[in-house]
Amino acid sequence: MSVSVLSPVSVDVTLQSLLKPKDGSAPAKGAACNSRLADGPWVFDEMPAGYGPGASENDVIPADTPHQGVLPQEYRTASTEELDLRIRAAKAALGERVVLMGHFYQRDEVIQYADFVGDSFQLAQAAKTRPEAEAIVFCGVHFMAETADMLSGKEQAVILPNLAAGCSMADMADLDSVVECWEQLEDIYGTGPNAEGKVPVIPVTYMNSSAALKGFCGEHGGIVCTSSNAAKVLEWAFERAERVLFFPDQHLGRNTAKKMGVPLAQMPTWNPYKPLGGNTAERLQDAKVLLWHGFCSVHKRFSVGQIEQARREFPGVRVIVHPECPMEVVDAADESGSTDYIVKAIAAAPAGTTFAIGTEVNLVTRLAGQYPQHHIFCLDPVICPCSTMYRIHPGYLAWVLEALEKGVVLNQIKVSEDVAVPARVALERMLALKPAAAAR
Numbered sequence: 259m260s261v262s263v264l265s266p267v268s269v270d271v272t273l274q275s276l277l278k279p280k281d282g283s284a285p286a287k288g289a290a291c292n293s294r295l296a297d298g299p300w301v302f303d304e305m306p307a308g309y310g311p312g313a314s315e316n317d318v319i320p321a322d323t324p325h326q327g328v329l330p331q332e333y334r335t336a337s338t339e340e341l342d343l344r345i346r347a348a349k350a351a352l353g354e355r356v357v358l359m360g361h362f363y364q365r366d367e368v369i370q371y372a373d374f375v376g377d378s379f380q381l382a383q384a385a386k387t388r389p390e391a392e393a394i395v396f397c398g399v400h401f402m403a404e405t406a407d408m409l410s411g412k413e414q415a416v417i418l419p420n421l422a423a424g425c426s427m428a429d430m431a432d433l434d435s436v437v438e439c440w441e442q443l444e445d446i447y448g449t450g451p452n453a454e455g456k457v458p459v460i461p462v463t464y465m466n467s468s469a470a471l472k473g474f475c476g477e478h479g480g481i482v483c484t485s486s487n488a489a490k491v492l493e494w495a496f497e498r499a500e501r502v503l504f505f506p507d508q509h510l511g512r513n514t515a516k517k518m519g520v521p522l523a524q525m526p527t528w529n530p531y532k533p534l535g536g537n538t539a540e541r542l543q544d545a546k547v548l549l550w551h552g553f554c555s556v557h558k559r560f561s562v563g564q565i566e567q568a569r570r571e572f573p574g575v576r577v578i579v580h581p582e583c584p585m586e587v588v589d590a591a592d593e594s595g596s597t598d599y600i601v602k603a604i605a606a607a608p609a610g611t612t613f614a615i616g617t618e619v620n621l622v623t624r625l626a627g628q629y630p631q632h633h634i635f636c637l638d639p640v641i642c643p644c645s646t647m648y649r650i651h652p653g654y655l656a657w658v659l660e661a662l663e664k665g666v667v668l669n670q671i672k673v674s675e676d677v678a679v680p681a682r683v684a685l686e687r688m689l690a691l692k693p694a695a696a697a698r
Contacts, residue, residue, distance in 0.1 A: 267627070268366035269620050269643055276641075291315070291642035299420065299649045300329040309426055312645030313555040317426035324400065326422040326649070326669075333653035338367070341652040345371055348659035356662060357391040358655075359384065359406065361398035362597045363556075363618040363647045368397050368655060377597045378402040378465055379484050385410045393417055393662055396671070397650050400424045403671040404469040408678045408685070416671045417662075419654035423646045425466055427582075430552035431506035433470040435530040436461075440478070443503065443548075446539050452500060459548070460499035462491055464507050466554075469673045469681050471505065476680030481687040485581055485596035488514040490691050492547075503528070505550030509557065513581045513588045515547045527551050556644050557582035560616040562590045564637040568614040572633070578603060579616030579637070587616065597621060604629055618644050 276286040277296035285293055292311035294301070302310040303326040308319055336344070349356065349371065359381040360372025369375060374384040378398060382405040385394045393415045396403040400418060407416040440461070447458030461480035463471045472482055479498065483491035488510055495502045504511035505528075512525055524546040528535030534542065535551075542548070560583050568575050577591040578600050588594045593603065597617060604613060609631040615622045616637045626634040661668045673681070 267623075269623050269641060270365050270367055272623075273641060289641060291640050295641070295643070295648070298334060298653065299422075299651050300326075300334050300653065302649070303328060303420075303422060309424065309645040310422070310649060312648050313559060313642045314426035314645035317429075317555055317645075319424075319426070320429050320432065323424055323429060324421040326420045326654075329653055329657060333657045336653065336656070338652070341656050344656045345652060345659060348656065348663050351663050352393075352659065354388075354390050355392045356659070357385065357388045357394055359394060359396045359398065359402075361402065361647065362601070362621045362624075363644050364397050364650060365620055365643075365648070366624060367652050368650055369624070371652075371655065372397060377484075378405065380598065382406045382409050385414075385416075389414075393667065395419065395655070395658060397655065398423070399428075399646050400671065401428045401466060401468055404673050405465070405472075405685075407671050407673050408469060408472075408682055415667045417658050417667065418669050418671050419658050420649045420651070421669050423649040425646055427506055427552055427554045428466050428468055431463075431467060431471060431530075431550050433468070433474060436471060436474055436505060436550075439503070439528060439530060439535065440474075442534060443542070446534075446542055447501070456497075457499045459501040459503055460495045461503045461505070462495055462511075463505055463684070464488075464510060467506055469677050472681035472684050473677045474680075476683035476685075476687075480684055482684045483688065485510060486599060487688070487691060488581070489518055491688060492518060494687075494691060496546075501545055501548065503548045503550075506552035507554060507582055508549040508551060509553055509584055509588075510581050511547055511549045512585050513583075513594065516585065520546045525549055554582040556618050556642070557616065558584065559638050559640075559642060560584075560587050562586050564616075564639070565590045565614070568635075568637060572612045572614070575612045575614050576607070577614045577616070577637070583616055591616065601625065604632060604634065607632060618647070620644075620647070 273295050276289040277293050294311045358372045360369045360375045385406045386409055389411050394406055395417045396406050403416050403418040443459055451457050461475045461478050462483055463475050465484045481491055526537045526541050526545050527549045529551045557580050565577050578593045579587055579591040581594045604625055612633040614637050619636045620643055622636040658668045
């Protein structure tokens with residue numbers, strides 16, 4: 259199997275040309291993980307059974323996951339050119355009343371309108387720099403919009419253009435399951451500190467989690483981490499506790515703790531559907547890091563075989579993967595790091611460097627276009643974008659912006675104060691660590 263090297267055009271344009279050829283020929287087989295990726299995402303708004311086509315299409319979606327209502331027909335049938343004119347006109351009319359945030363994994367057709375582009379935490383922080391904006395339109399996923407709401411001004415409205423833009427990883431850990439886990443751990447460990455003053459266990463949640471779980475951490479002495487400050491956060495936690503309960507992404511937790519010298523034998527996985535998470539009480543007593551059974555379906559697609567293929571085809575290739583990838587993939591790569599790390603590594607590299615990147619394909623393809631002096635390609639030869647980022651489309655963006663022009667706020671994401679207050683505590687504990695870090 260040959261490594262697929264995408265041209266520096268958008269992923270959406272590539273998918274359209276491969277899956278819906280204008281010459282009437284058959285779609286390219288095996289080019290994408292789902293042939294329906296070429297359809298407008300509104301097709302899937304009336305199908306509440308899943309996340310939609312893309313990397314998370316086979317993940318189980320919780321029953322209470324938000325679903326998007328029907329997008330008005332005028333936005334579904336509008337041409338690319340018409341949507342572009344309408345979005346730009348609405349932005350111009352709104353001026354400083356609105357600020358647009360675009361996540362690295364978002365499609366180029368949306369990113370082009372963003373006032374800020376970055377990872378989840380960078381964007382939440384960026385929103386704080388625009389207190390004059392009445393509305394923050396967050397072109398990302400649900401947990402990111404929640405964080406932006408908690409860190410922005412009380413009078414600012416945070417808008418998610420498509421409510422179906424969630425995160426299957428974040429959904430793999432819910433508050434009820436974490437509370438049940440915590441109660442079982444308290445039964446085993448107790449709650450009192452040891453002779454050194456350390457509590458038995460402390461919760462750490464990845465930024466890619468609900469506001470409710472951030473609030474749980476705030477209430478239980480815990481903290482939030484990002485993909486670039488996870489090691490510093492674990493150090494902070496070990497200064498205060500004998501063990502860490504890390505959720506929802508097992509891979510970030512395992513890869514980080516392993517680099518810190520924690521043996522794999524002391525990192526059991528907690529499966530919320532099994533008694534004691536599928537462990538014995540003895541194994542839990544010996545644990546240092548308890549890893550929630552969660553994962554990112556985008557990063558789970560990368561494999562050691564893909565890295566080996568890239569090295570065969572491109573001797574001297576520099577392989578960088580995201581720490582949400584499985585441990586064996588991180589071990590086989592040259593480097594691992596957050597999206598911000600990947601972007602900065604490529605920007606700083608000498609001209610002519612060949613990069614094989616293990617993260618979401620929209621970012622990889624965009625970087626290939628931004629840095630033509632390098633040879634940059636995605637490790638995964640199959641085009642399979644993040645299912646939920648894919649749900650944001652210019653049609654939804656035009657819809658919410660034109661409504662704002664009329665004084666109507668659509669798809670507002672609002673975190674209740676009873677959740678936001680403890681969640682901010684966990685976030686502020688992270689912010690107090692230096693240097694300030696970037697997220698996924």
